[in-house]
Amino acid sequence: MIRRGHGFLNAPGPTHIPERVLNAMRRQAIDLEDEELTAAIEHCFSGLKPVFGTTQAEIFIYAGNGHGAWESAIANTMSAGDKVLVPQTGHFSTGWAEMAESFGIDCEILPNDLRVATDPAKIAACLDADKSHKIKAVMQVHTDTSTGVTHDIKAIHEAIAATGHPALYMVDSVAALGTCAFEMDAWGIDVAVTASQKGLMCPPGLGIVAASARALEAHKTSTAPRRYWDWSQRRHTAHYRAFGGTCPEHLIFALDEALRMIEEEGLEAIYRRHFHLAEAVRRAVDVWAEGGALEIHALHPAERSNGVTAIRTAEGIDPVELRLLVRQMMRTSVAGGLGQLRGRAFRIGHLGDLNEPMILGSLAAVETSLEMLDIAHQKGGVTAAIDYIAGIKKTELAAARAALREKAA
Amino acid sequence: MIRRGHGFLNAPGPTHIPERVLNAMRRQAIDLEDEELTAAIEHCFSGLKPVFGTTQAEIFIYAGNGHGAWESAIANTMSAGDKVLVPQTGHFSTGWAEMAESFGIDCEILPNDLRVATDPAKIAACLDADKSHKIKAVMQVHTDTSTGVTHDIKAIHEAIAATGHPALYMVDSVAALGTCAFEMDAWGIDVAVTASQKGLMCPPGLGIVAASARALEAHKTSTAPRRYWDWSQRRHTAHYRAFGGTCPEHLIFALDEALRMIEEEGLEAIYRRHFHLAEAVRRAVDVWAEGGALEIHALHPAERSNGVTAIRTAEGIDPVELRLLVRQMMRTSVAGGLGQLRGRAFRIGHLGDLNEPMILGSLAAVETSLEMLDIAHQKGGVTAAIDYIAGIKKTELAAARAALREKAA
Incomplete structure (x- = not known):
């Protein structure tokens, strides 16, 4: 290959x-x-x-x-x-x-x-x-x-x-x-x-x-x-x-x-980065979910992991095939369902040495694959993730500029 | 350092x-x-x-x-x-x-x-x-x-x-x-x-x-x-x-x-290489041993390992210091004595990804250290190892030349 x-x-x-x-x-x-x-x-x-x-x-x-x-x-x-x-x-x-x-x-x-x-x-x-x-x-x-x-x-x-x-x-x-x-x-x-x-x-x-x-x-x-x-x-x-x-x-x-x-980096910054990347994933999945075939497994937002998001797939969708094709055709590895979720979910990991374009690229690979496989989903998941990340970055930028101004003053 | x-x-x-x-x-x-x-x-x-x-x-x-x-x-x-x-x-x-x-x-x-x-x-x-x-x-x-x-x-x-x-x-x-x-x-x-x-x-x-x-x-x-x-x-x-x-x-x-x-490389060639390198080590140690302070631990030549040689040290020699100084001053790691031989031996490993100049370099580092520490030993251990390796190489060279001649004929 x-x-x-x-x-x-x-x-x-x-x-x-x-x-x-x-x-x-x-x-x-x-x-x-x-x-x-x-x-x-x-x-x-x-x-x-x-x-x-x-x-x-x-x-x-x-x-x-x-x-x-x-x-x-x-x-x-x-x-x-x-x-x-x-x-x-x-x-x-x-x-x-x-x-x-x-x-x-x-x-x-x-x-x-x-x-x-x-x-x-x-x-x-x-x-x-x-x-x-x-x-x-x-x-x-x-x-x-x-x-x-x-x-x-x-x-x-x-x-x-x-x-x-x-x-x-x-x-x-x-x-x-x-x-x-x-x-x-x-x-x-x-x-x-x-x-x-x-x-x-x-x-x-x-x-x-x-x-x-x-x-x-x-x-x-x-x-x-x-x-x-x-x-x-x-x-x-x-x-x-x-x-x-x-x-x-x-x-x-x-x-x-x-x-x-x-x-x-510092532990607090690491946890914050993980939360932001996790939230970007969830924003994307929530948009895709409007198509009716996908859903975040964890019901309560406060209980959703900073490290991995499990996504339930509707009847008739083969997450094993999805996973294989995302990897082979889009060079992106997502994980399969385990235990009770075997064959009924896929999982996106968002932990460790990751940054924003990495996670956005991965989300784009998944969205492309959903489209390619005609899996029902609302388009625009990646756009929602971008919007969320842009909001975070805007705040960071404002803080950095304020700090610069303060230093100059 | x-x-x-x-x-x-x-x-x-x-x-x-x-x-x-x-x-x-x-x-x-x-x-x-x-x-x-x-x-x-x-x-x-x-x-x-x-x-x-x-x-x-x-x-x-x-x-x-x-x-x-x-x-x-x-x-x-x-x-x-x-x-x-x-x-x-x-x-x-x-x-x-x-x-x-x-x-x-x-x-x-x-x-x-x-x-x-x-x-x-x-x-x-x-x-x-x-x-x-x-x-x-x-x-x-x-x-x-x-x-x-x-x-x-x-x-x-x-x-x-x-x-x-x-x-x-x-x-x-x-x-x-x-x-x-x-x-x-x-x-x-x-x-x-x-x-x-x-x-x-x-x-x-x-x-x-x-x-x-x-x-x-x-x-x-x-x-x-x-x-x-x-x-x-x-x-x-x-x-x-x-x-x-x-x-x-x-x-x-x-x-x-x-x-x-x-x-x-092939297993037979690997075993042969190990035997040759082990034998080179033993030739060197046997010469050093004539000084009366060192001795190969394994009594019978046929039972001596292809991978490691334990060398007993006489009373009054501190093999822990020897080991430390060979490493710090000659960049060569030999091992200490273990179990009954703790404080009474050091060990030279000669296994894995090794070739002749590597083992000769290590033996030279040990011989230098014996000299530096005034540990009684007969000089010329490395020379004996070189002689042994040269003999092996001579045979290999003759075989290679014969093969070339045969090919040309």
């Missing part, structure tokens, strides 16, 4: 990787004890803390992926026969629960309409009903990338705290971290899980876990068999121990550089 | 990475279902088989490392309470056994002088004594990188087979695969374990396991808790399943290219 120009990657991970990160990784292997690697490792451990919103938690970085980090969270804190509460969020709450079941954990699934966020009161009710404190943890997905719904991690914390129930609060923020606020310490999160290839702008290959003091305490009595993921093995200054064997040094150099870029 | 020129990396992993492999990895992320990634993944799975010497085994590739692959071998075939036989080879038989113990496995350690290879007859004796077949597996390290001793995997297979004992034969070939013959099918190996950063010439970040039909059969009744490593989960055509979540695509593109280079 002839491929001209660069592709547009709008899967919700792997995401576009900054040239700086690719360059940081494009280097010869070095000795595991080389000072340069030591500095990069130390920056990864320290630089992840603000992204997790923690000064207290211990960070673990694995050669692995998000599923590996899930396993670390479970195998380090649980024992066979333990019970956990898993609010249903979509494909990823199911996957995490299945993993827990593999470790002999009894999962109480809190059913939920996948188009809305978990109701914190329902979690509280489950915990209140659990008088004997059988539930050892609440396993909550932050943004389920299959639905594009972002759950209110702070409100759930407050609901849990109000019950006085001692369950650990474990949060999968693989698809959310780095796209919106995450305050591990302030929100009483005990275990947070993420991976390298989404908001962290790196290639896939690292699973990352942050553990609170309470989680480390629970770890001491947890009996699930583990070694590779074992926090005790990894709490060690020797890098060979901290990485459970050979450190994936190229990915560490990538993360080191990505964290530097995150520090330069 | 000012660093001019390139470093010489003679740790036994991570090893020098070919430019072609670095370039293959230096690319933008792509969609997990992109045809280009699919082709690379398929080549990785098929291309690893000849390196393992198998047409029968199933290959599993993990975002992980060698320790992760160890865990895959154990968690997929064993159950708590099972017993395994672990012939002592050094730091890595200890590590693998400790990992098995984490899964409630009872490890019978077969003690061994770490300067010689495992005696196959002793393994056979253990199995013969195990009338009730309590031993479920023999866990044998091929080359223990801490000792530089290569164990005779074929002879051990023959000894096991002669007993008729049904134990699985599991081999850690992390430090050997791609440096010397490995015949999984012919040698009755049930589980073989390796990683990306040694003979496979890639960055660290992949753990690789090959499983025989017998191992897959044992897997069915094994009850160790597992999910990320689970072979059943991963025996799936969908890549997202085959990689237990997001595929580490950059490392896959690296391995894809490295396997292409292995195919171009």
Whole structure:
């Protein structure tokens, strides 16, 4: 296949990787004890803390992926026969629960309409009903990338705290971290899980876990068999121990550089940029939706993810074909539906190293494909996105000019 | 620190990475279902088989490392309470056994002088004594990188087979695969374990396991808790399943290219090159050893590894300082002693993407450092290595000339 120009990657991970990160990784292997690697490792451990919103938690970085980090969270804190509460969020709450079941954990699934966020009161009710404190943890997905719904991690914390129930609060923020606020310490999160290839702008290959003091305490009595993921093995200054064997040094150099870029931009600016790009996508989809065949899956605007938008397709539309043709004919990758939405939705990722023309180009590719495939849609989605972005830019421009004038005065 | 020129990396992993492999990895992320990634993944799975010497085994590739692959071998075939036989080879038989113990496995350690290879007859004796077949597996390290001793995997297979004992034969070939013959099918190996950063010439970040039909059969009744490593989960055509979540695509593109280079050179030529480079190192060390302070750890020439040479240091020599100064002042990384040899040895890695001037340069850096540090040694180690290499090259040159003459005639 002839491929001209660069592709547009709008899967919700792997995401576009900054040239700086690719360059940081494009280097010869070095000795595991080389000072340069030591500095990069130390920056990864320290630089992840603000992204997790923690000064207290211990960070673990694995050669692995998000599923590996899930396993670390479970195998380090649980024992066979333990019970956990898993609010249903979509494909990823199911996957995490299945993993827990593999470790002999009894999962109480809190059913939920996948188009809305978990109701914190329902979690509280489950915990209140659990008088004997059988539930050892609440396993909550932050943004389920299959639905594009972002759950209110702070409100759930407050609901849990109000019950006085001692369950650990474990949060999968693989698809959310780095796209919106995450305050591990302030929100009483005990275990947070993420991976390298989404908001962290790196290639896939690292699973990352942050553990609170309470989680480390629970770890001491947890009996699930583990070694590779074992926090005790990894709490060690020797890098060979901290990485459970050979450190994936190229990915560490990538993360080191990505964290530097995150520090330069600042977390607040990153979250704002993500919101603007997400909103541009939603403006476009809302226009297309007037044609009657497409609809944003997440019902409530306030619950729509900064990182990914799942778009439901009407009967008779084949989103698998749509996805394939957008990729092959318009060089733009969108993702398919997962779990309950398999064959009934496609997803546009808008997280990580993205800017306005990138997302507008991707939206234009999708709009072109809707037109090409005669999928019913209202034209002008991209125009609406442009209008929205132009409004943001107008405000930014006015502020920049005002600042210049002030400086000149 | 000012660093001019390139470093010489003679740790036994991570090893020098070919430019072609670095370039293959230096690319933008792509969609997990992109045809280009699919082709690379398929080549990785098929291309690893000849390196393992198998047409029968199933290959599993993990975002992980060698320790992760160890865990895959154990968690997929064993159950708590099972017993395994672990012939002592050094730091890595200890590590693998400790990992098995984490899964409630009872490890019978077969003690061994770490300067010689495992005696196959002793393994056979253990199995013969195990009338009730309590031993479920023999866990044998091929080359223990801490000792530089290569164990005779074929002879051990023959000894096991002669007993008729049904134990699985599991081999850690992390430090050997791609440096010397490995015949999984012919040698009755049930589980073989390796990683990306040694003979496979890639960055660290992949753990690789090959499983025989017998191992897959044992897997069915094994009850160790597992999910990320689970072979059943991963025996799936969908890549997202085959990689237990997001595929580490950059490392896959690296391995894809490295396997292409292995195919171009040919396994026999690769093993021969490794033997020649290893022998050059040994010639140099043997000369230095005449000074009385250094000695090759592996006692028997036939058991000396193609990939790494451990060099014992006499009392009063600080190999940690030697290692640090060779790296800082001569830009050459050698490795330290591990396990019983910690503080009593250093190691020269000679595996992967290496050629003659690279290894001669490294040997010269070590010889310079011995001189600089007034460590007793006979001068002329590098000269001996040059003589040896020149002899090899002379033969190659004669053969090339003869071939040319034949072509001309």
